[in-house]
Each structure stands twice: as C-alpha cells, then as structure tokens.
Amino acid sequence: MDQPMEFEVTMADIAKSSADAADALCRRCRAVPPAVTIRTEPLCAACFTTYLRTKFTRHMEPFRVKPGTEINRRRLLLALSFGVASTALLDILHWHRSLQLQRARRAEYDVLVVHIDESAVASSSTGAVDAQLEKLRGQYEQFEFRSIPLHHIYELPTAIGDTLPDEIAAELEQNGDGESTNADANPLSRLRALLSRLNSRASQVDVIAILRARLLAELAKINGCEAVMLGDSMTRMAAMVLAEVTKGRGHSLPWLISDGPTPYGPSLVRPLRDLTTSELNHYLSFTDIAHLSNATSSAPKPPVAAKNQTIDEIMIRFFDDVSNNHLTANVVRTAAKLHFADDEDRVQRLGLCEICGLPMDENPKLRVARARGHDVSSSNSSNGISNGDSNGNGSIYDADARIYCLEPSPGEEGMKQRRCYGCRRTTQGAGKVDWPVDNR
Amino acid sequence: MHPCAICQRSRAQIVRPKNGQKICKACFLDVFESEIHTTIIENDIFPTRGERVAIGASGGKDSTVLASVLKTLNERYDYGVEFVLLSIDEGIHGYRDDSLETVKRNAVQYGMELSIVGYEELYGWTMDQVVDKVGRKGNCTYCGVFRRQALDRGAKRLEISHILTGHNADDVAETILMNFLRGDLPRLGRCAEIVTASSTSTMKRSKPLKYAYEKEIVLYAHHRQLDYFSTECVYSPEAFRGSARSLLKELEKVRPSSILDIVRSGEQLLYKDIGPSKKTPSVASGDPNQQSTRKQTQKQEGPRLQTVGSCKHCGYMSSQPICKACALVYSLNKSNALVEVLVTEEPS
DSSP, X not given: OOOOXXXXXXXXXXXXXHHHHHHTSOTTTSSSOOSEEETTEEEOHXXXXXXXXXXXXXXXXXXXXXXXXXXXXXXXXXXXXXXXXHHHHHHHHHHHHHHHHHHHSSXXXXXXXXXXXXXXXXXXXXXXXXXXXXHHHHHOTTSEEEEEEGGGGGGSTTSOOSOOOXXXXXXXXXXXXXXXXXXSOOHHHHHHHHHHTSSSHHHHHHHHHHHHHHHHHXXXXXXXXXXXXXXXXXHHXXXXXXXXXXXXXXXXXXXXXXXXXXTTEEEEEXXXXXXXXXXXXXXXXXXXXXXXXXXXXXXXXXXXXXXXXXXXXXXXXXXXXXXXXXXHHHHHHHHHHOOOTTHHHHHHHHOBOXXXXXXXXXXXXXXXXXXXXXXXXXXXXXXXXXXXXXXXXXXXXXXXXXXXXXXXXXXXXXXGGTSOHHHHHHTTTOOSOOOSSOOX | OOBOTTTSSSBOOEEOTXXXXXXXXXXXXXXXXHHHHHHHHHTTSOOSTTOEXXXXXXXXXXXXXXXHHHHHHHHHHOOOOEEEEEEEEOOOTTTHHHHHHHHHHHHHHHXXXXXXXXXXXXXXXXXXXXXXXXXXXXXXXHHHHHHHHHHHHHHHHTTOOEEEOOOOHHHHHHHHHHHHHHTOHHHHTTTTOSXXXXXXXXXXXXXXXXXXXXXXXXXXXXXXXXXXXXXOOSSOOOHHHHHHHHHHHHHHHHOXXXXXXXXXXXXXXXXXXXXXXXXXXOOOTTOXXXXXXXXXXXXXXXXXXXXXXXXTTTOOEESSSSOHHHHHHHHHHHTOOHHHHHHHTOOO
C-alpha cells in the first residue's frame, strides 16, 4: 500500500537493471557488446562463430580424428559455387582441418575443392573463375582447387559415348561447331543440344542441377573421395524440398534431401543444414571473407521475366523473404521424417530413373493398394513391366495422360518404365535425349 | 483460324490452363467431363449402385460444377447413384443467405433433393454471433470444426454415409504446401487422398474434382452457363492459406503442370501414414538415411493410436471425452478463453 521510498530498490528494479545490462552485452561471454541476434539471443562475433562452428561440427563426426587408428588419409570433395553457403563451408572446413592438425598433429581428411563451371550453358554464371580460384588458393593453402566444366560429364569413362541416337547426331552435325562431324561430337555441343530440347528454362535449370550433382559424384569417385560436401543451408534445403515437391518428385524426396549414400556412389554430407542463409552471411562478414564469394557482386541480378523463372528460384525467394523465414525449420524437419518403407522394394522392382538416377515411382493408386496389402502383383510387377502397365488391369484409360496431362509425345512411348514422373515432366516433349550417364 | 488440337475441326477458343492446349469449346467441355469420369472410375468412388450420396453444396463455383458434372455423368455413364445436395447454413449475413438461394435454385435445376443444416440449430450459435464474440481473428477455426461435424450430421440425418466435396486440384496442392510449411506430417500423409474413410469416422468423403484446376472449373461454369455465387466469405480468409495460394499461383505461371505435380508428389507421401508397415524396413545400403536406425525405431513404435469414443455431450464420435465442436461451444457459452477449456477437458 505504501509507495516505496525513492531510494528503496525493489526486486523489480533489480530484475530490470540486470536485464538492461545483459542486453548490452553478448548473452554468452558477457564481455563484449553483441554484434548479431540469433534466434532471440544477442551474441558477439566470436560467440556467434563458435555457435555456428558447433552446428557444423556435429555433422563432421565421421571425419574426426580417432585416436589409436592408423593414419589413412581420407578424401572429401567440396562443391564450391562461390555462393555464400559454399564459401562459408570452405572456410569452416579449412578451420576444422587446421584444428585437427593443431590438436592431433594430423588431419583425418584431405579436401579437393571443385567448382563446376556452368558459364558455357547458364547465363547467370560469371566468368573469371580462374582469378577467383587463384584468390582461394592463396587463402586456403591446405586444399586443392579445380574448376571443371559441366560438359565434362560427357567425357567421363562411365559416359555413354558411341551410341548417339541418329536424330541427335544429325542435329549436332547441322548446328555443330564444325568439329562435330561424327557421333563423338564435342561434349559442349552435346550438352547444349540436350538443353535445347527442353521446353522451358525451369526444365533446363532442373537438368543442369541433376547433371551437376551427378558430375560431382563421378568426380568424387574418380578422385578417390568418399563423400561430397555440399553447402546447402537450412533455408536452401527448405526451398529444395518444396521445389522438388513442385516438380513431382515427392517419391524420391528422402533421397534428395538426406545425407548419406546415393544410389550412384559417394555419400552426401551437408554440414550446414542446421544453419540459415542469413547466419552464413553473418559468418562471412565476421570472418571478413565476404569478398571471396561472388554473392555480393551479383546482388543486382538482371530481372527475369516471370514466365522464365525457375521453380527453384521462386522457392528460394519465398524462403529468403523474412516473413517466411520461420517456416524453413518446419519444412526441413517434416521432410526429414519422411521415410518410404517400400523404397528398397521399389528399387528392386522398378529400378532407377534413367535421368535422375533415383528410385522410380509408381502409380499412386497401385502404391496405396500395395500398402493396404492388396495383391497387385498379378497385374503388375511379376512381368517386369510394372510401371508401364501402371493402371493395372481393368483400367479404361491411361491415367498419366488423362489425369496428370503427361501424355507421351509420339515416339516417346514406354518412357514410363525408365523415367520417373518428375523427370518425365522435365523432359516432356524432348523425345530421346543424349543422356551422358547410364543409370539403368 | 487456329484449329482445335483435339478435333482438328472447330476453331480453338480456349487455351487449356492445365497444359496450354488450344482447343474448342465442345472439346473442352468433353475433356473436362471425361477427366472427372476417369477419376471416378479409377478410384472407384461409387462402388455400389443404388447408393444415395450427398454433395456438399455451398453455391460456389466448385460445388455447383461438381453437382452439374455429376448429374451429367450419372446420366451418361449410369453410375446408378442418387445425389442429394447438402448445404450448411453458417449464419453469415450477406454471404450465406445469398449463396443458399443459389443452392435452392440449383436443386430445382438439377432435380436434386436439398437439405440445409444450420449452425444455429446444431450449436445455438450463428457465425455472426461467434464473430461478435471472438472477433475476426481465429473465427475460421470455429467455422471449420463446426462445418465438418455439421456435414456429417446432415448426412446422417439423410441416412447417407458418403459425402462429396468440391475440393479442386488447387485446394489440394495448396494444402500439401501448407502442411509442409506448418510441419504437419500426419495431415501431409492424408491430405492428397481422394477418398478418406478414417477409422475415426464412418462417413466417407471424396473429392471427385481433385485433379480439376480451379481455372478450368471457372471456365466450365462459364461455358455451361452455370448459376453460381461468387462472393468470398465476408470474414477474414485464412492468412496462412493465402500465402500458400500466392506461391502456388507463381509456380503455375512458370510451369502450368505444377499444381498437378504437387498433387502427384503428395500422393506419393501417402504411403507412410497408411499404417505402420508390416515389413521391417532394413537398413541396407540403399537406405538414404544415415541416422535411419534411430528414426526407424521411432517409426516402428508407430503413431499414437487414436481411440474412437463418443462425445459425452452430444454423442458424436470423438477421440476425446468431449468433441472439439462441443468444446468450442462450451468455451463460447462460458465466455472463457478457448485454451482454458481445453486444459480442463484434458483426459486423465
């Protein structure tokens, strides 16, 4: 009832004053003023860096130095696009390896940094790759750097070389660069011919992404690397999940987003999957390496016509929007929980998609029937054509054509047995394509 | 003149939103109807002849087109089912009273029986009164819960156990995106199903327009000159759905098949939630999840099983002692915050 006297300090005052004081300092070290607020916690640059590196290190458990083991050098391939995330990953990986050298006097792994040069086929890529790599070589002396053009995928030992479909060979001869007189056309024109058969920029970028991922895996194999390190951030992963769903690849979602082995060889590791893009941006500026990425230089991107955008671009923009930031974790966690019990069974019955190399899909209706324990084998899997006859017996129409508007163009029949839904959509109307790798 | 891509004879008048095909009016109407027929046959939506089936009718474009197409197809292909229009009167002045007039006209036009159930008679509250009480924010929760139960009750009254709703491909795709954004895994596994007959409900619900684009529904209604009501609900629309919707529209612009592709992806996600698989998933080399052992152990425990009981108040089926609608009504009557009611009603 009595008003407290003016000099009296109440508990509320203490709570308030300490909060004020704490707000002015980093929540963790309480020594310096905070530089950034991460998930409601004000942190100084040093504490933030520690936080970020801890998140990274969690995914590096398989690559830590195990005391008492023999020294067997393992090799990792780091995919570098010069974007924010992969530049950050490069720096953090360098820090991680230096720490191993310092603490254990040996490092568990060596890193081969590979930049896939897409400048010949994608307008957004910048040139000056060599200069940029030279800068990085100076800064990260422990690592080996290489730039590989995307069309190199046609020159791999595993590539399908000599069996060009006639029509494509003819086409290459027509608009080729003069040197492509036989079926062994030069790889770049083969790649360009492939892309030119696709009906939209969205499809082209989709195919480029598939090829890039595959080339990285093949390079890892050739160079004895056991894993491919990707800089995908949580923000990027969320965009990827919804983009792949939008492309009709729901059936292979676990394969697309999980770390671990791939059907075509080396494992994938995404050590930054718990960090957002904005956190990685902060990291670059705190460690003063923002100039090493080209994300800042390309900031005012030329506007792309709405129709010419890609699905990935729309999704990335959606999650970069601050009002949707909080949704990224939901999407990534939900997708990570998806697990298809019939995956292995599906691979055995239907094989892998000839384009993306991931398990084939199956008519959703059949899949539900199978899951409910109905016997669908008689109409379907036993004869090995499984998905081709995916409407089962007694069907009056081709559901893919009638319902999903995925009618095979003349000459494209039978694609269903070899290409998954998403790849059939992306390559719709492209007919026979000169695909560089054999998945089936 | 651009000839129709299907019949090659008439002049193409319509660019099909689904695939950009340029076709004539007659072919559009035909292809639209036959796609729905395919959907019905492929999914065995009307398994028994002589069945009476309710169409959830709001007077809007989707349900009006649904009723019209089904009448046409039932006559053409002889499904042998009888349709009844079932409308819900939420009690929203200036919206539902007008749209109900449309439904009444539709009932006459299509020669279908019409039954209207009102929130007021079921719950003692109209939506107008609910909004007065709880405000515009969050009133959709009440409306949604009430409507679901009202449809079931209305159908039960008519001794019908199968309700058709006008959800279109855009709605389904939007819901799939939304469930990802919300992180709602159980619903993600369910929302793309065309026929839902859950263990918690005796009522079967189907979405025959699941593969029909909203744009094509509007086109169909326009060319068939259907009588429908096109005003949005006067109360605030769901903001969250709105952001998923604008994302979807953007995707549709880039690749018109996106909506169908999302639906297809959603259908592939069904598998997991149909029930714990009988087979033990093995952690073989092909497994994409490195940490799958832990995940699989969790999975084998299975989802928490829902037990169906009946609501102590109204007797309607419920997994809780008191059904959600009764809990909401209770909170309205008590003028207590919703949260408190739910806490006190927690089962022991």
